[in-house]
Amino acid sequence: MEKKYVTKAHYLLHGGDYNPDQWLDYPEILEQDLELMEEASANAFSVGIFAWSTLEPEEGTYQFEWLDKILDDLAAKGSKVLLATPSGARPAWLSQKYPEVLRVNERRQKMLHGGRHNHCFTSPVYREKTQKMNRLLAERYKDHPALLMWHVSNEYSGDCHCDLCQEAFRDWLKERYHHHLAELNHAWWGPFWSHTFSDWSQIESPSPIGESAVHGLNLDWHRFVTHQTIDFYRNEIAPLREVTPDVPVTTNFMADGNDLKPFQSLDYSKFAKEVDVISWDAYPAWHNDWESTAELAMKVGFIDDLYRSLKNQPFLLLESTPSGVNWHPVNKAKRPGMHQLSAMQMVAHGADSIMYFQWRKSRGSSEKFHGAVVDHDGDKENRVFQDVKQVGETLAGLAEVAGSLRPAKVALVYDWENNWALNHAQGYSRETKRYPQTVQEHYRPFWEQDIPVDVITKEHDFSKYEVVILPMLYLMDEATIDRITDYVEQGGTVVTTYISGIVDEHDLAYLGGWPAALQEVFGVSPLETDTYYPNDRNAVTYQDKTYEVNDYATILSLTGAEVLGNYEADFYAGTRAVTRHSYGKGQAYFIGARLEADFQRDFYAALIEERAIESVLPVTHGRGVSVQGRQVDEGTYIVFLMNFAEEKQTVVIEAEVTDYQTKESISGEVSLQPYEVKIVSHVKK
Ligand code: GLA
Numbered sequence: 001m002e003k004k005y006v007t008k009a010h011y012l013l014h015g016g017d018y019n020p021d022q023w024l025d026y027p028e029i030l031e032q033d034l035e036l037m038e039e040a041s042a043n044a045f046s047v048g049i050f051a052w053s054t055l056e057p058e059e060g061t062y063q064f065e066w067l068d069k070i071l072d073d074l075a076a077k078g079s080k081v082l083l084a085t086p087s088g089a090r091p092a093w094l095s096q097k098y099p100e101v102l103r104v105n106e107r108r109q110k111m112l113h114g115g116r117h118n119h120c121f122t123s124p125v126y127r128e129k130t131q132k133m134n135r136l137l138a139e140r141y142k143d144h145p146a147l148l149m150w151h152v153s154n155e156y157s158g159d160c161h162c163d164l165c166q167e168a169f170r171d172w173l174k175e176r177y178h179h180h181l182a183e184l185n186h187a188w189w190g191p192f193w194s195h196t197f198s199d200w201s202q203i204e205s206p207s208p209i210g211e212s213a214v215h216g217l218n219l220d221w222h223r224f225v226t227h228q229t230i231d232f233y234r235n236e237i238a239p240l241r242e243v244t245p246d247v248p249v250t251t252n253f254m255a256d257g258n259d260l261k262p263f264q265s266l267d268y269s270k271f272a273k274e275v276d277v278i279s280w281d282a283y284p285a286w287h288n289d290w291e292s293t294a295e296l297a298m299k300v301g302f303i304d305d306l307y308r309s310l311k312n313q314p315f316l317l318l319e320s321t322p323s324g325v326n327w328h329p330v331n332k333a334k335r336p337g338m339h340q341l342s343a344m345q346m347v348a349h350g351a352d353s354i355m356y357f358q359w360r361k362s363r364g365s366s367e368k369f370h371g372a373v374v375d376h377d378g379d380k381e382n383r384v385f386q387d388v389k390q391v392g393e394t395l396a397g398l399a400e401v402a403g404s405l406r407p408a409k410v411a412l413v414y415d416w417e418n419n420w421a422l423n424h425a426q427g428y429s430r431e432t433k434r435y436p437q438t439v440q441e442h443y444r445p446f447w448e449q450d451i452p453v454d455v456i457t458k459e460h461d462f463s464k465y466e467v468v469i470l471p472m473l474y475l476m477d478e479a480t481i482d483r484i485t486d487y488v489e490q491g492g493t494v495v496t497t498y499i500s501g502i503v504d505e506h507d508l509a510y511l512g513g514w515p516a517a518l519q520e521v522f523g524v525s526p527l528e529t530d531t532y533y534p535n536d537r538n539a540v541t542y543q544d545k546t547y548e549v550n551d552y553a554t555i556l557s558l559t560g561a562e563v564l565g566n567y568e569a570d571f572y573a574g575t576r577a578v579t580r581h582s583y584g585k586g587q588a589y590f591i592g593a594r595l596e597a598d599f600q601r602d603f604y605a606a607l608i609e610e611r612a613i614e615s616v617l618p619v620t621h622g623r624g625v626s627v628q629g630r631q632v633d634e635g636t637y638i639v640f641l642m643n644f645a646e647e648k649q650t651v652v653i654e655a656e657v658t659d660y661q662t663k664e665s666i667s668g669e670v671s672l673q674p675y676e677v678k679i680v681s682h683v684k685k
């Protein structure tokens with residue numbers, strides 16, 4: 001069976017961000033690091049992420065000797081390095097001499113030097129300086145035995161509204177609209193509030209975007225920011241590609257907010273095409289006081305499944321904390337067991353590494369209390385260090401997992417452009433659109449039932465899945481409509497919901513009712529969507545059970561579909577809410593209302609049963625347990641039984657499996673303590 005190794009290391013990486021540049025005056029600390037790295041079974045480090053002021057203390061004066069020594073020392077210990085390009089933070093001399101590198105905010109105020117992740121993506125000077133630095137790094141270390149991959153910049157994000165960026169935006173628009181201002185004016189619905197432009201020079205970035213009424217402009221600005229960020233990144237990697245063509249490149253992606261959504265401000269479906277390896281930084285607020293650990297684990301699984309599916313290959317967990325962070329509202333330590341559990345969850349969903357921010361807690365500045373493998377005490381008996389050591393030992397025993405995948409028959413579609421368009425849409429309700437959370441609501445039943453799923457983009461191949469679910473896909477371009485149509489025609493099953501297929505790629509509403517192709521496929525036509533106040537209630541009866549409606553209810557007319565569920569109340573009482581339609585060789589379901597979680601559970605359970613879609617291992621268990629696995633060989637799966645519940649749980653395994661550590665065979669009841677994870681191997685007959 002083919003494996004997809006994402007780096008030349010055919011084992012799981014364990015390590016993290018290592019900032020020796022903060023410790024050059026403390027040689028004894030650097031010595032101690034090497035010993036502790038070995039003790040923790042750490043084998044990979046991201047080095048030099050914020051080291052520009054140490055690498056080039058003055059313009060044109062370079063200091064690489066310290067980095068030579070660090071890389072040599074790490075190589076001598078058998079460790080690998082993800083060598084960083086330092087563009088995420090720049091030295092003061094650079095901002096001082098070339099103020100054009102400083103970002104301008106949406107109110108057109110120029111930012112001062114300080115902080116990080118705040119340079120202009122267009123500035124020719126910054127592009128020149130970063131490229132020069134990257135070339136020097138590539139040339140110096142191209143043959144270094146420690147060099148495993150490139151860690152390009154850090155967590156690209158944000159936008160810049162300077163004159164250079166405005167000009168670049170206009171150039172990008174000219175290209176997009178074929179140098180026809182009339183085409184742009186049409187796409188942006190120009191005459192609305194007299195927003196027709198008579199010259200390209202009148203066009204500016206939205207300021208601020210939250211108050212901008214021109215939705216076509218807003219959407220294009222989001223697209224441009226992704227484009228320009230990628231363009232900057234391409235400029236960064238040009239010398240790396242040239243000098244080290246065989247060294248893979250990654251840049252660390254993120255998640256958004258304490259409620260852990262996919263990162264929103266950059267379209268990662270576009271960025272994914274430009275990197276060799278997807279990597280991300282995960283900081284779930286474990287043990288918070290607003291949701292259960294299991295609920296949060298479900299959201300982590302969702303993002304993992306999305307980021308893995310972007311390239312259909314393993315991803316790297318590039319940053320995580322072994323204990324707390326310094327930026328959550330409350331920076332709580334991981335309870336005993338949680339570190340091992342959260343690390344194994346990542347591996348179970350496709351991570352080929354567990355890496356930390358940070359190796360050693362810094363002594364000063366804002367991250368001096370951020371969790372780290374090595375605390376200020378430098379003590380290997382430290383609880384956190386011991387937790388990390390345990391993960392290191394477990395990963396060392398799981399080398400065969402590296403490069404392995406998770407075959408799935410079900411896919412959910414997630415779309416960044418849709419999220420932007422929906423968030424800007426002034427209609428429905430501001431508070432309750434919740435697109436990412438809605439997709440998560442449709443992911444939940446599969447997570448609870450241990451069914452592997454991919455979370456794909458609208459451009460992925462649908463045909464390899466039995467079921468494709470596209471919740472709340474408000475922005476549906478014609479290409480996507482065609483792809484849905486073809487897929488169902490050929491025998492696929494699709495599910496969509498309320499507020500789908502409303503606007504095209506310019507955020508212009510479809511005219512003449514729901515697009516004809518969608519009406520044909522789904523056999524329904526949405527007439528209007530009712531928006532609820534938080535206390536409004538309705539219900540849908542489906543298969544003799546009643547489920548609560550919240551937030552949205554779409555009134556449907558039938559154009560051929562079979563009715564599976566009806567509304568209970570209000571002026572649309574008795575009308576259809578859930579439908580199924582046969583089209584070509586396939587089936588198309590429409591869920592007209594936002595329904596409580598139990599509906600999704602029952603609805604998808606029926607579909608799973610009907611299609612005989614299997615979980616990774618035949619098991620039964622209560623809520624809070626997740627069973628996820630990776631296929632390491634033809635028929636052989638490494639399966640992780642994980643208890644995210646705060647109480648002991650029993651898992652009944654209806655198959656023969658082998659305990660991965662003790663090699664004993666097990667079946668029947670297995671009990672899991674709170675936060676316990678058990679690893680087994682399973683041969684599918
Ligand atoms: C981000 C950054 C790191 C560090 C961590 C702290 O992920 O990439 O440099 O600041 O946050 O959680």
Ligand code: ZN
Pocket residue numbers: 103104120121122123160161162163164165
């Ligand atoms: Zn700029």
